[in-house]
Amino acid sequence: MKVLVPIKRVVDYNVKVRVKADNTGVDLANVKMAMNPFCEIAVEEAVRLKEKGVVTEIVAVSIGPKTAQEQLRTAMALGADRSILVETDEDVQPLGIAKALKAIVDEEKPELVILGKQAIDGDNNQTGQMLAALTGMPQGTFASEVDVADGKVKVTREIDGGLQTVELNLPAVVTTDLRLNEPRYASLPNIMKAKKKPLDTKTAADLGVDLTPRVTTVSVEAPAERQAGIIVGSVDELVEKLKNEAKVI
Amino acid sequence: MSVLVYAEHDNAALNKVTLSVVAAAKEIGGDITVLVAGKGCGAVAEEAAKIDGVSKVLCADNDAYEHQLAENIGDLVAEVGADYSHILAAATTTGKNFAPRAAALLDVAQISEISDVVDSDTFKRPIYAGNAIATVKCGDAKKVITVRGTSFDGVAAEGGSASVESLDVVKDAGISSFVGEELAKSDRPELTSAEIVISGGRGMGNGENFEILYKLADKLGAGVGASRAAVDAGFVPNDMQVGQTGKIVAPNLYVAVGISGAIQHLAGMKDSKVIVAINKDEEAPIFQVADYGLVADLFDAVPELDGKL
Numbered sequence: 273m274k275v276l277v278p279i280k281r282v283v284d285y286n287v288k289v290r291v292k293a294d295n296t297g298v299d300l301a302n303v304k305m306a307m308n309p310f311c312e313i314a315v316e317e318a319v320r321l322k323e324k325g326v327v328t329e330i331v332a333v334s335i336g337p338k339t340a341q342e343q344l345r346t347a348m349a350l351g352a353d354r355s356i357l358v359e360t361d362e363d364v365q366p367l368g369i370a371k372a373l374k375a376i377v378d379e380e381k382p383e384l385v386i387l388g389k390q391a392i393d394g395d396n397n398q399t400g401q402m403l404a405a406l407t408g409m410p411q412g413t414f415a416s417e418v419d420v421a422d423g424k425v426k427v428t429r430e431i432d433g434g435l436q437t438v439e440l441n442l443p444a445v446v447t448t449d450l451r452l453n454e455p456r457y458a459s460l461p462n463i464m465k466a467k468k469k470p471l472d473t474k475t476a477a478d479l480g481v482d483l484t485p486r487v488t489t490v491s492v493e494a495p496a497e498r499q500a501g502i503i504v505g506s507v508d509e510l511v512e513k514l515k516n517e518a519k520v521i
Numbered sequence: 522m523s524v525l526v527y528a529e530h531d532n533a534a535l536n537k538v539t540l541s542v543v544a545a546a547k548e549i550g551g552d553i554t555v556l557v558a559g560k561g562c563g564a565v566a567e568e569a570a571k572i573d574g575v576s577k578v579l580c581a582d583n584d585a586y587e588h589q590l591a592e593n594i595g596d597l598v599a600e601v602g603a604d605y606s607h608i609l610a611a612a613t614t615t616g617k618n619f620a621p622r623a624a625a626l627l628d629v630a631q632i633s634e635i636s637d638v639v640d641s642d643t644f645k646r647p648i649y650a651g652n653a654i655a656t657v658k659c660g661d662a663k664k665v666i667t668v669r670g671t672s673f674d675g676v677a678a679e680g681g682s683a684s685v686e687s688l689d690v691v692k693d694a695g696i697s698s699f700v701g702e703e704l705a706k707s708d709r710p711e712l713t714s715a716e717i718v719i720s721g722g723r724g725m726g727n728g729e730n731f732e733i734l735y736k737l738a739d740k741l742g743a744g745v746g747a748s749r750a751a752v753d754a755g756f757v758p759n760d761m762q763v764g765q766t767g768k769i770v771a772p773n774l775y776v777a778v779g780i781s782g783a784i785q786h787l788a789g790m791k792d793s794k795v796i797v798a799i800n801k802d803e804e805a806p807i808f809q810v811a812d813y814g815l816v817a818d819l820f821d822a823v824p825e826l827d828g829k830l
């Protein structure tokens with residue numbers, strides 16, 4: 273069976289972004305970019321399913337700027353067989369991305385689409401669910417365990433109260449949580465091999481979808497900074513401060 | 522304007538976060554209707570009818586809604602929501618699961634985890650793990666929104682007297698089914714609504730050592746949380762994770778024990794009123810956000826603190 277893995281190019285998770293002085297956004301000039309960590313987990317899961325013999329082909333896809341080729345190459349170095357870049361310089365948003373992904377699903381007909389649960393730039397946590405709605409597929413979001421068998425997929429989900437297991441008909445959408453797996457590193461030979469794997473480039477027009485943003489950013493501000501606190505010298509001092517100064521206990 | 526608020530509950534009782542969602546709805550303005558979908562959820566609907574400011578409660582009581590499966594709830598909300606200008610749900614794992622689905626069915630954007638209402642189509646929301654706050658304006662005719670509970674003070678649970686209407690719309694997509702669940706059982710206050718939260722990190726060393734935190738928490742009536750490193754290491758279950766991709770908490774007092782203070786952790790707790798950090802490394806970034814820092818070995822400091830309270 274074929275798996276589609278949508279991946280997003282985002283700022284590296286170690287970077288503490290700064291808001292631009294003119295409040296139009298965050299400063300991404302000269303900042304390290306990487307594959308969204310949840311997407312790495314999605315790729316890893318697809319690769320593990322292939323190693324188990326459940327999956328025969330992994331197609332990575334990204335909607336974004338030309339530079340997102342780097343992340344698609346990384347996905348192929350990690351084990352994706354080929355990839356598709358829907359090139360756009362638009363500020364892409366979940367609904368538009370989900371529509372583009374639906375067009376690709378219609379062409380590729382995967383049995384499983386594995387996405388990250390959330391992109392760590394916009395923190396939206398929407399795309400997988402929207403894609404599932406548009407394609408009429410069931411969804412297993414925030415997955416910490418995925419088990420494909422007998423034309424169904426069983427997904428254990430991380431929910432606020434603990435864990436929930438659901439069973440979904442295939443084709444289905446799964447979104448990954450952090451504990452689903454620990455992604456491997458790409459080996460040098462695999463990075464070299466990935467350079468020769470096919471990478472198709474398309475446009476939104478090719479897919480017949482409209483990526484125009486529905487939500488506009490009016491301004492972006494830095495969050496309120498916390499006042500620097502003090503270092504207390506002892507547990508006694510801490511108790512005294514909490515009781516008499518902060519009055520929280 | 523008319524706002525549909527999706528009630529969060531376990532079929533028996535309303536989750537308090539719904540009161541915060543109603544508070545956000547009030548800021549948007551217009552009539553507020555609460556949708557209660559579940560199985561055997563009549564008592565929840567009665568409870569919702571008493572919420573201050575609610576004018577109507579719709580109760581969809583059916584087997585198909587028992588486990589809040591997103592396929593069924595998404596369809597239901599998209600259909601019922603057609604009559605409203607705004608659809609609001611809590612930014613919980615339930616809300617995050619079905620709201621984008623409903624929005625896509627309605628062909629509108631979804632706005633995640635708002636922390637402020639500017640006007641009826643403009644909202645604030647944290648992005649980049651809370652390192653920036655975006656003000657966003659949605660041009661769509663209908664707004665589907667999830668609300669960060671800790672950013673809105675809940676309205677009063679009593680005082681209203683809305684009518685309860687039962688809804689016989691049955692949406693059963695038949696493509697997914699509930700298999701089972703393992704819910705954490707605890708007598709301690711729920712993390713997102715606790716007045717005091719004590720969290721442990723990798724520095725705790727193992728799961729047994731969390732006992733010293735539980736003991737202290739019980740003395741203070743606190744909830745207990747954890748960093749992702751502590752969850753990953755298997756010290757504690759996932760529902761205790763605080764952070765960008767875990768739970769968002771904003772208690773009066775947050776005590777971080779053996780937690781370094783990675784940005785992803787700070788994203789989940791830096792709106793707490795008072796932050797205390799106990800860490801043996803004086804360079805730990807957590808001290809940059811702590812009101813009171815104690816540089817000490819937690820295995821000495823926590824029992825001592827417990828003894829002195």
Ligand SMILES: Cc1cc2nc3c(=O)[nH]c(=O)nc-3n(C[C@H](O)[C@H](O)[C@H](O)COP(=O)(O)OP(=O)(O)OC[C@H]3O[C@@H](n4cnc5c(N)ncnc54)[C@H](O)[C@@H]3O)c2cc1C
Nearest residue numbers: 722723724748749750764765766767779781785786801819
């Ligand atoms: C996509 C993504 C999402 C993430 N989401 C989250 C999230 O939601 N929440 C989250 O917490 N993390 C999250 N993380 C992980 C985050 O980056 C950090 O790795 C994690 O928060 C570190 O946890 P920690 O502080 O417990 O561990 P460490 O960073 O290892 O810190 C342990 C601390 O304990 C101290 N210590 C050790 N022994 C003692 C002792 N005896 N006494 C006192 N102090 C001691 C050490 O000095 C150190 O500061 C995420 C990461 C990624 C990539």
Ligand SMILES: Nc1ncnc2c1ncn2[C@@H]1O[C@H](COP(=O)(O)O)[C@@H](O)[C@H]1O
Nearest residue numbers: 278279335387388390391396397398399
């Ligand atoms: N531009 C994009 N291209 C491909 N996949 C994306 C894109 N944006 C989001 N996704 C996928 O959707 C997931 C959730 O993103 P979001 O809904 O933006 O939080 C990501 O982890 C990706 O798997």
